[in-house]
Amino acid sequence: MAQNIYDDADFFSGYSGLRRSITGLGGMPEWPTMRAMVGTVTDKRVVDLGCGFGWFSRWAAAAGASSVVGIDLSDNMLARALADTEDTRISYERQDLETLVLPASFDIAYSALTLHYVEHLGELLRTLYEALSAGGRFVFSVEHPIYTAPSSPGFIADEAGNQVWPIDRYLDEGQRTTDWLTPGVIKQHRTIGTYLAELRSARFDLVDLIEWGPTAEQIDLAPNWRTERDRPPFLLVSADKR
Amino acid sequence: MAQNIYDDADFFSGYSGLRRSITGLGGMPEWPTMRAMVGTVTDKRVVDLGCGFGWFSRWAAAAGASSVVGIDLSDNMLARALADTEDTRISYERQDLETLVLPASFDIAYSALTLHYVEHLGELLRTLYEALSAGGRFVFSVEHPIYTAPSSPGFIADEAGNQVWPIDRYLDEGQRTTDWLTPGVIKQHRTIGTYLAELRSARFDLVDLIEWGPTAEQIDLAPNWRTERDRPPFLLVSADKR
Numbered sequence: 001m002a003q004n005i006y007d008d009a010d011f012f013s014g015y016s017g018l019r020r021s022i023t024g025l026g027g028m029p030e031w032p033t034m035r036a037m038v039g040t041v042t043d044k045r046v047v048d049l050g051c052g053f054g055w056f057s058r059w060a061a062a063a064g065a066s067s068v069v070g071i072d073l074s075d076n077m078l079a080r081a082l083a084d085t086e087d088t089r090i091s092y093e094r095q096d097l098e099t100l101v102l103p104a105s106f107d108i109a110y111s112a113l114t115l116h117y118v119e120h121l122g123e124l125l126r127t128l129y130e131a132l133s134a135g136g137r138f139v140f141s142v143e144h145p146i147y148t149a150p151s152s153p154g155f156i157a158d159e160a161g162n163q164v165w166p167i168d169r170y171l172d173e174g175q176r177t178t179d180w181l182t183p184g185v186i187k188q189h190r191t192i193g194t195y196l197a198e199l200r201s202a203r204f205d206l207v208d209l210i211e212w213g214p215t216a217e218q219i220d221l222a223p224n225w226r227t228e229r230d231r232p233p234f235l236l237v238s239a240d241k242r
Numbered sequence: 243m244a245q246n247i248y249d250d251a252d253f254f255s256g257y258s259g260l261r262r263s264i265t266g267l268g269g270m271p272e273w274p275t276m277r278a279m280v281g282t283v284t285d286k287r288v289v290d291l292g293c294g295f296g297w298f299s300r301w302a303a304a305a306g307a308s309s310v311v312g313i314d315l316s317d318n319m320l321a322r323a324l325a326d327t328e329d330t331r332i333s334y335e336r337q338d339l340e341t342l343v344l345p346a347s348f349d350i351a352y353s354a355l356t357l358h359y360v361e362h363l364g365e366l367l368r369t370l371y372e373a374l375s376a377g378g379r380f381v382f383s384v385e386h387p388i389y390t391a392p393s394s395p396g397f398i399a400d401e402a403g404n405q406v407w408p409i410d411r412y413l414d415e416g417q418r419t420t421d422w423l424t425p426g427v428i429k430q431h432r433t434i435g436t437y438l439a440e441l442r443s444a445r446f447d448l449v450d451l452i453e454w455g456p457t458a459e460q461i462d463l464a465p466n467w468r469t470e471r472d473r474p475p476f477l478l479v480s481a482d483k484r
Contacts, residue, residue: 146388146409158398158408166398166406167388168472171455191474192434193453206448211435213413230410232433 002098002117003186006052006074014181024055029225030141030212030234034112037139037208037238041065044107047131049097049124049140050114054081054090060110061087069104071095097124102131111140113234116148116187119175121195125202132241138204144211144232148176148189155227165231195237204239212236244340244359245428248294248316256423266297271467272383272454272476276354279381279450279480283307286349289373291339291366291382292356296323296332302352303329311346313337339366344373353382355476358390358429361417363437367444374483380446386453386474390418390431397469407473437479446481454478 005011020027028034042064048057051070060068068090072078078092085092095101097118109128118124128138147153149170155163173194176187190198192209199206212234214225247253262269270276284306290299293312302310310332314320320334327334337343339360351370360366370380389395391412397405411431418431432440434451441448454476456467 146412150406151404152400152402152406156400156406156408158394160394162393162408162410164392164394164398164408164410166400166404167409168404168406170388170473171453171471191453193451196448196451206438209435209438211413211433229413231412 001096002073002119004073005117005182005185006072007076008182011182011185012074012076021053024053025059028112029214029218029222030236033210033212033236034110034139034141037210037236038108038110039137041108045105045133046108046110047071047102047106049100049109049111049128050117051081051092052077052112054085054092056110056112057081057090057092058085058087060108061089065089065108067091069093069106071097071100073097100124100127102127104131105133106131107133107136109136109138109140111138113141113143115140116142116190119188121188121190122198122201125198125204129202129204129241134241136241137207137238138240139236139238141212141234141236142190142195143187144235145170145189145191146231147233148187153178155230163227163230192235195235199237199239203241205242207238207240208236210236243338244315244361246315247359247424247427248314249318250424253424253427254316254318263295266295267301270354271456271460271464272478275452275454275478276352276381276383279452279478280350280352281379283350287347287375288350288352289313289344289348291342291351291353291370292359293323293334294319294354296327296334298352298354299323299332299334300327300329302350303331307331307350309333311335311348313339313342315339342366342369344369346373347375348373349375349378351378351380351382353380355383355385357382358384358432361430363430363432363440364443367440367446371444371446371483376483378483379449379480380482381478381480383454383476383478384432384437385429386477387412387431387433388473389475390429395420397472405469405472434477437477441479441481445483447484449480449482450478452478 025031046060046065046068048070057068057070070092211232213229267273288302288307288310290312299310299312312334453474455471
């Protein structure tokens with residue numbers, strides 16, 4: 001079973017205070033890019049893997065999806081998602097993505113910043129591929145491998161005083177334990193090559209792969225985002241079932 | 243026109259002393275992986291972009307290719323390639339890859355550690371796609387973007403004394419000037435996302451993308467390769483024309 005860190009009281013309290021938790025999709029600077037990768041959802045059946053507070057699930061229903069299933073492991077997240085959701089086309093399920101079961105068919109699958117918590121990615125992708133309709137699309141974001149690789153993931157100064165991101169262990173994949181909001185958050189580090197190989201092995205066709213960083217306009221609005229261009233925070237991927 | 247650093251006397255002298263220059267493909271630890279990506283060359287027409295001393299061109303001819311064209315910008319490299327080549331199925335041409343012309347058709351294109359010197363990658367890929375036969379394959383290696391990104395590309399010690407690779411400017415693509423063998427070597431930094439987007443734009447179908455590092459067996463034989471697993475030196479890609 002995956003670590004259920006979102007049901008840790010301290011972690012959940014910290015997470016609830018993040019800008020993206022308070023303002024939803026509008027507080028996710030990568031959202032405009034992901035929305036373009038998702039494309040139109042009108043009359044489509046949507047599944048949201050790691051739905052959290054349900055921001056994307058509610059967006060999809062409001063944008064015309066015929067049904068939306070939001071899946072998460074955290075009781076904390078699902079309780080708030082339920083409390084914030086009125087649209088009856090949306091349902092929520094508590095499931096561990098390590099052992100996901102998808103009895104229904106879907107046209108669009110979406111997963112934001114969740115798969116780097118999943119150990120058995122290959123099994124999840126095969127389950128998802130089976131459940132997608134022909135022509136269906138999977139769009140996901142994960143923490144970028146440059147972000148997850150380091151033993152000590154934090155900017156440091158080099159000898160000249162320039163701020164740099166200290167890479168090590170990039171090719172040695174597997175568990176990383178970091179302190180983010182609380183100590184001991186467990187993530188799975190994978191290279192871009194491995195994400196692509198796992199998609200190919202599950203028979204997905206790659207559509208797009210974007211190493212995301214903020215635009216100049218976004219940096220003007222939020223200058224502290226500038227260093228995200230030094231090492232990308234997120235990897236965004238879309239892949240189709242043909 | 244691309245920088246012709248291989249015709250700089252100091253650079254060429256240094257390059258000629260590298261293990262991979264002296265022992266050829268056997269001195270390239272990534273060669274077994276690239277050979278598998280190339281597949282069989284029997285009765286195929288092969289082009290070698292940035293052929294250098296002609297090691298791959300001679301291997302392809304010896305492995306049964308019907309013809310091999312090796313292309314390079316450096317007179318130094320081509321002179322030695324010619325001197326070392328007897329097989330009449332191999333010909334060499336001096337061309338700048340920035341303005342490549344390929345009048346013949348090819349079944350396999352190969353390029354080792356050359357494309358990170360090319361500024362107009364999109365034009366080169368379109369030229370290559372046109373010249374490849376249906377079902378043809380392009381296999382190339384470049385310096386990995388993690389390797390090319392930094393302002394100061396060299397390992398440093400972090401506060402705990404661990405050796406780390408200092409990433410900055412990863413998302414800011416374009417020219418990097420580094421000191422390798424001689425000062426002022428000009429390379430083009432591109433992200434993995436951009437390599438994939440350029441291939442897609444030229445209508446190639448991605449087959450494989452490998453962020454290469456040495457195996458445990460290779461490190462046993464050459465312990466100084468161990469740190470290459472901390473940040474991958476090479477990106478290997480194969481793509482097909484369907």
